[in-house]
Amino acid sequence: MTTTTPPGTTTAEGAAMLRALELAARGVRGANPLVGAVLLAPDGAVLGEGYHRGAGTPHAEPAALADARAHGHDPRGTTLVVTLEPCNHTGRTGPCSEAVLAAGGGRVAYAADDVNGPAAGGAQPLEAAGVQCVRGLHAERSRRLNERWTRCLAEQRPFVTLKSAQSLDGRVAASDGSSRWITGDDARADGHRIRALADAVLVGTGTVLADDPRLTARPRSGEDTGPGPGSGPLRVVMGHTPVPADAAIRGEGFLRFITRDVTEVLGELHGRGVRHLLVEGGPRIASAFLRAGVVDEVFSYVAPVLLGDGAPAFPDLGVGTLADAPRWELDDAGGPAVVRLGPDVRLHLRPSSTAP
Known part of the structure; x- marks a missing residue:
């Protein structure tokens, strides 16, 4: 399987993405994509992690932020590594892009773009607010994880x-x-x-x-x-x-x-x-x-x-x-x-x- 490492991506981010993909696979297949997230300190230390456990539950990004806070970590200035572009949609839960901004995150590294029309485009408001976004880290692995969900969307x-x-x-x-x-x-x-x-x-x-x-x-x-x-x-x-x-x-x-x-x-x-x-x-x-x-x-x-x-x-x-x-x-x-x-x-x- 082809591995994509965008320029400027750190070794810690690469390792965190592999962990995020492992977490994503624990989620519920079907109504939603499988998504995992890991929150990193500026020195690359893991502060929190999470994954989407099913419709109506917190998405991976808020779950990772909550995990970090539960362990006494301040998410400001951190890097969020996530297997799918943060959503920009209000459904049963709020937009993940807003959760990242509210937490004061400084950087987001994500694997694949969100192809779900209503939820897609979360990177745009993040970048507009000054959050650095890096795309494509292990993108093919993320796409393979959700290929059937993606096909159902298309069909x-x-x-x-x-x-x-x-x-x-x-x-x-x-x-x-x-x-x-x-x-x-x-x-x-x-x-x-x-x-x-x-x-x-x-x-x-x-x-x-x-x-x-x-x-x-x-x-x-x-x-x-x-x-x-x-x-x-x-x-x-x-x-x-x-x-x-x-x-x-x-x-x-x-x-x-x-x-x-x-x-x-x-x-x-x-x-x-x-x-x-x-x-x-x-x-x-x-x-x-x-x-x-x-x-x-x-x-x-x-x-x-x-x-x-x-x-x-x-x-x-x-x-x-x-x-x-x-x-x-x-x-x-x-x-x-x-x-x-x-x-x-x-x-x-x-x-x-x-x-x-």
Whole structure:
């Protein structure tokens, strides 16, 4: 991978950017870019660090400034090293450019320009106020970290996470249709954690009729985060079969799309402000999103159980020969790609960067 070191960049800033990239990878993929930041004293000593932990939480820059203050450091005259240009936008949080100015920072070294129109351009007010800005430090690494998020911006669609729980032989239900529970408590709790990070969670009408899910995000205590925007993910159903009037999924925050067209659903959800969609099934819905080529990551929970002639996790993919099979690779950018959860294993996968 090409490494870019702009003229005038110090060794300490280069090391801090590598650390900031490591921190950024810990963040939540999907609705926002992955961003990390490290605050340096004039002598290059690290004063604070932070990363963006998800929508509505402090951005990386204010998090690093807060970390420095918590350790008794004055941020005036410091250098902020950050993996993405500080934003210049007021959303759930204020502009990072203003936070840097308010802290009295003297220099900002960032990796890549922000390509998100409403948030871009934070370097301009910083430079206008006399803050020195250095661009391009490890820019390619930052772009690779956020390439799928960037593509979703360009395509005007949500980032799509696919979640599946299956047996060792790739089945999501036994031959009699029973499927509760293939995985154990730890895996299901982890699945609820992932669900809580999404803007919306989607299933097909077949899953609604078979399982009558609530699709709320519940911690181990079993208490719902609550339905509707702002308190939990939107609950989305797609398909032609009617949803029963007494279905558990109904209520505030429930959306239904009478279509099997994946592109149509993604466009409608994007128009409603959904930037991160979690697809939970059933199998035919999962396969439809995979066939459309819009799945950006997969969390696959595999249980050590064999079901034989049960329902396959991903039917009808249209793969006629091995050469045509879509390839996936382990994704450890945001943490371990393989995690043991009680008796089960979770795989975190991304589309392969190489051809089959």
